[in-house]
Amino acid sequence: MAPGKANILKSMPKKLKKLYSRTLVNTFDRVDFLGLARFFANSESARRIREKFKDLPPAWDNQDQLSELAIDLLIQQTAQNGDPIDPQTAAQLIDEIRVRYDSQQHIWAATAIATLFDYLFDLDDPDYPFTSKDKRELAHVGQLQAHMAAGKGVVYLVNHSTHFDEFLIDMLWQHARLGLPLFAAGQNMMRIKSLGKLLNLGLYVVLRQGANRHQMAALYNYCRAISEIGGQQGIFLEAWAGGARTKDGSLRYPRRLVTLRGALDVSDDVVVQPIALSYSVVPEDLPLCARGGGRAWFRGVGFWRGLGKIIAHPKTFPLRMAQNLYGRAYLNMPRPWLLSELKALHEADKGGLALDEFVSLHCIREIARSKKIMASQLVARGLVSARRKRIRDLEAAVSQELELIREYHQSTFGHEPDLEDFIRHNPLDRVIADGLATLRRRGIISRLRRDELKLPLVRSEAGLSFYATHADRRIYSPTADQNLVIVGAGYWGFAIARLVGLRLLEDKRYNNASLTLFDTRRELVDEMNLRRTGSGRFSEVLLPKNIFVTHDLPSAFRKASEIIIASTPEDFEARLEAILRATDHPFKLIIATRGLLPGHRRPAITVARQMATRLGRGEVEAFALTGPVDPEEIVNAAPVKGILAGQQPGLSQLADLFNLPPAGVTLSLDPVGVQVADTMARIYAMWVNFVMRSDRPHRPQDVGRLMADGAGETRRLALAMGASEDTFRAGSHAFITTYVTASFDGDIRDFGRDLGRLARKQKDIPAAAQKLDRQMKEDGHGVQVLADLQLAHEAAAELGLDLPVLSDAFETICAGKNADDDQ
Known part of the structure; x- marks a missing residue:
């Protein structure tokens, strides 16, 4: 196929997607959403809400004053920063983002949405939606009202799960006569102009991407002006991108947000009010966690149920079909805090966080403490546990998870978790039945089929993990006691990150540990954060929920306690130097980079020690992680044993990070020896497989002699590089395990065998080796054995060592000299 035609076909899905989006926007643009809200608000279905909301007080009749203040603040700030803008430009920037409030339209919209939510959600008290019958969620509302009556502005900091979040808050606030908080809406949400007019009643506009410095300054000062005039605003906290809904259900430490910095x-003084939202059903669950389609919004209606509603209620069937579609939802309000109180705590804090970071982290902890546990979340967590532990008794697994949740809340927060009333007031078997029914409706588990354990068959692993994680209240904070960073998001780095991430989740000793996966490739990082999966052959493998992926070097390493470098040999030196220059505190360095380093012809541990000494970082402790382990084996939870090498004390404690049966590590005190042994074992394993498939003699005794000679040459090279003699006494565990594993299975074996077969047909073996190496890399199964063979041969020559087997392999595969050339 011609390249041009291939490119056209490749771009077709994107073009079709754009065409579909444009058609959808144009179609919805013809809908008068404000008119629809007015019609719905005046319908018979909305009578109860209409009577209650008919005298709602105006919320933002001072919107022009707000804009004028924001303009003045913007002009002042840009002038102080030496980048002044004229008043006309400032007014234009504020006009682009400002709220456009209308009191009558507010009443229509609030009435329509509140009526719709009465149908969509199963409410305990329709007059105080999203609260329990005892109103424990509103225990602190009196304090909030007192602050508001004193004229103080309020900043609501909220966890973000669904597009409904701001509307849940708005509806409860209208019922309780608490006013109308302003939230941010991405510019993309305003593409449908008629919908934008409706949203703009209580939302201001932000650019998701591409905002220039003046637009960012305008946003900052608009939020600042809201607080200054005593207004209310809501800001969503999320780790990977400001305002983004959680894609795996987890609560994470927030990223710094322009909106929050301005609001504070x-x-x-200003009031900071955390708000915790909990859902038994997240409407866009599968689109968020598994890239599912828009159909997820309507899951649970069912064909026969819908048909029955149409026949029985031809005029009101849409509302009847939506009855309790999204189950139960709750809004918890912990105690409000004055900014002055938080400033005092911040001044006493030794963590070194900026004020807005400190406030965000404080509130996300309050959210974790008070966020309600829902039946669907508890049952999902129990089902995950039962499948992992191979337990047939789902009720026992759910009961155990409930106890673990209680234990965590007691030890972390000093009180019981807030279980939804359905869990509190019903026996466990009914709670499980309710949770399973929810998961079935959402397409997470099968309606009828069972797995080999007789548990409900899981249709969406990502969906089940999503709901189970919603019941997890652990936060992976930048002020954690232990901050682990893995460098390199390739296959090896991803596999190590997954292993360590799951290990941390398994053991409550690591409840306050954070795990970061760092890679300089921004596009890869953005894609991993979007999909929460690996890349290439791991593109369908989920990242554990406790992993934060970033390309931002200063934030990744600022407080790192353990750093695992899993980058390529070519990148190792640059990555390590950047880390050492970006940090000034002691940390443990675990080197998982395998092979010899170009330009040095030495193992990575040797180069790391030399660099640390040169840069005056002698306090950095270096360890080596290597062994006969393939990334795919780790990801697939195969029984594997790596080797962790370094000096005691501290070695055994580090080893625990990799102890997740059936995976684990054995210990060594000789990092140089094990790294050289592992590298050379791969070279000789490849060479033996080459010999056995080529036309060279390969009787069993020849192969045995090759192995024995290779082990001896490895010992001599390793000792010359500074390894310990003890590593090679009575055989070398590091050499033999890698040699045998690589000889009988995996990419090293395949490379040697394929190259041996090619050597029978063509004389230019080096060209064939290079071509085969490229093909394997393109297929996602690249090996670095050719580079290691070249570097090992150069190192032996530099050290004055005569290593005949290594020289024969090099001369044949890299230099193109055949065995019969000397004859």
Whole structure:
């Protein structure tokens, strides 16, 4: 196929997607959403809400004053920063993002949405939606009202699960006469102009990407002005991108947000109110966690149920079909805090966080403490546990998970978790039945089929993990006691990150540990954060929920306690130097980079020690992680044993990070020896397989002699590089395990065998080796054995060592000299 035609076909899905989006926007643009809200608000279905909301007080009749203040603040700030803008430009920037409030339209929209939510959600008290019958969620609302009556602005910091979040808050606030908080809406949400007019009643507009410095300054000062005039605003906290809904159900430490920095930059004081939202059903669950389609919004209606509603209620069937579609949802309000109180705590804090970071982290902890546990989440967690532990009794697994949740809340927060009333007031078997029914409706588990354990068959692993994680209240904080960073998001780095991430989740000793996966490739990082999976052959493998992926070097390493480098040999030196220059605190360095380093012809541990000495970082402790382990084996939870080498004390404690049966590590005190042994074992394993498939003699005794000679040459080279003699006494565990494993299975074996077969047909073996190496890399199964063979041969020559087997392999595969050339 011609390249041009291939490119056209490749771009077709994107073009079709754009065409579909444009058609959808144009279609919805013809809908008058404000008119629809007015019609619905005046319908018979909305009578109860209409009577209650008919005298809602105006919420933002001071919107022009707000804009004028924001313009003045913007002009002042840009002038102080030496980048002034004229008043006309400032007014234009504020006009692009400002709220456009209308009191009557507010009443229509609030009435329509509140009526719709009465149908969509199963409410305990329709007059106070999203609260329990005892109203424990509103225990602190009196304090909030007192602050508001004193004229203080309020900043609501909220966890973000669904597009419904701001509307849940708005509806409860209308019922309780608490006013109308302003939230941010991405510019993309305003593409449908008629919908944008409706949203703009209580939302201001932000650019998701591409905002210039003046637009960012305008946003900052608009949020600042809201607080200054005593207004209310809501801001969503999320780790990977400001305002993004959680894609795996987890609560994470927030990223710094322009909106929050502006909202807290006040001359007097402002109220900070955490809000915790909990859902038994997240409407966009599978689109978020598994890239499912828009159909997820309507899961649970069912064909026969829908048909029955149409026949029985031809006029009101849409609302009847939506009855309790999204189950139960709750809004918890922990105690409000004055910014002055938080500033005092911040001044006493030794963590070194900026004020807005400290406030965000404080509130996400309050959210974790008070966020309600739902039946669907508890049952999902029990089902995950039962499948992992091979337990047939789902009720026992759910009961055990409930106890673990209680134990965690007691030890972390000092009180019981807030279980939804359905869990509190019903026996466990009914709670499980309710949770399973929810998961079935959402397409997470099969309606009828069972797995080999007789547990409900899981249709969406990502969906089940999503709901189970919603019941997890652990936060992976930048102020954690232990901050692990893995460098390199390739196959090896991803596999190590997955292993360590799951290990941390398994053991409550690591509840306050954070795990970061760092890679300089921004596009790869963005894609991993979006999909929460690996890349290439691991593109369908989920990242554990406790892994934070970033390309930002300063934030990744600022407080790292353990750093695992799994980058390529070519990148190792640059990555390590950048880390050492970006940090000034002691940490443990675990080197998982395998092979010899170009330019040095030495193992990575040797180069790391030399660099640390040169840069005056002698306090950095270096360890080596290597062994006969393939990334795919780790990801597939195969029984594997790596080797962790370094000096005691500390070695055994580090080893525990990799102890997740059936995976684990054995220990060595000789990192140089094990790294050289592992590298050379791969070279000789490849060479033996080459010999056995080529036309060279390969009787069993010849192969045995090759192995014995290779082990001896490895010992001599390793000792010359500074290894310990003890590593090679009575055989070398590091050499033999890798040699045998690589000889009988995996990419090293395949490379040697394929190259041996090619050597029978063509004389230019080096060209064939290079071509085969490229093909394997393109297929996602690249090996670095050719580079290691070249570097090992150069190192032996540099050290004055005569290593005949290594020389024969090099001369044949890299230099193109055949065995019969000397004859």
